[in-house]
Amino acid sequence: MNSLDSWLYIIGIELLAILACVWRLSQEATIKRRVRQGILLVLGFMLAHVFTHLLPNAMACFIFSSYHQFAPRNLWNDPL
């Protein structure tokens, strides 16, 4: 996982922790519903990122790692 992914995950986990705390503390139904939607949004974004970016990358690394010529490219830092 490259550095940008790590940051996105750290921010995502922090957001989820904050939203979970607010959800637990607030007693108004409307706020609870909004916070629940926020949790789903953040979780959805993180899951979408896993399935569209991290998982295919990990699979490609696994499949091609037996080739000596293969060197995993850091997509964010290395120019194509």
Add this chain to the structure above:
Amino acid sequence: MTTLSYEVIFGALAAGLLVSLVSFSGWFVIGLSAQRLHSLVPNLVALAVGVLLGDAFIHLIPDAVTRQGSVREVCLTVLVGMFVFFMLEKLVRWRHDHNTDISPVANEILPLAKMNLIGDAIHNFVDGILIAGSFLVDPALGFTTTIAIIAHEIPQELGDVGALLRGGFKPRQAVLFNFYCSLTVLLGVMFTLLLSQIAESSLTLLLPIAASGFIYIAASDLIPVLHERSSLMQLSSQSLAFALGIGFMKFIVLFEQTLLVA
């Protein structure tokens, strides 16, 4: 100053969110019984007084003097800040409060709680500027600054929750409103990332104003609350909490200096 890399932007935002998350450290008050809470709140208020005054006198004002270079200018800004907070409290009382006593009646929030929220919001905004400013200089410095800020936030948040409870908030509300105020850290971070030069120079003004807010709230709103009960037991426990707050801030300042020098 370095250019804005994603490491600086996301690092500063993550650090800001972490500081906001720390504001939930007063959560433990929710599980306490009303009787326990009643005996604990004066001690938390005493802790808040020690931490606020300690933060103002041994952390914020010396930092402002280092940046500004003139003790006279900083002291004048602190005085102006205290005058502004006095006016603000007068406005809060005039606009919303008919109860000028120091004991809240049912479902009423005392001005001391509102002033505490305003002061805390300004302080957190300053913290956001400091975090993002240090990330702009060097991400490693950003991490150490974040650790130092978290270390001084924890006792302060405990004291703030105590002050909010004393001001008429229910335990859940107190923790939640304290968290809402801590979100100004993110505003400070974004303000600095967008306008780094202005943010850096605004610290010479914002640091003494945050200090003046703390001195005003501690001296005019919180200390009178501590004089409500005057038994020997209260005197000893409140004095201990007060001294603990000052001692803790002194320790944090030393810890911060060691961390930033290393």
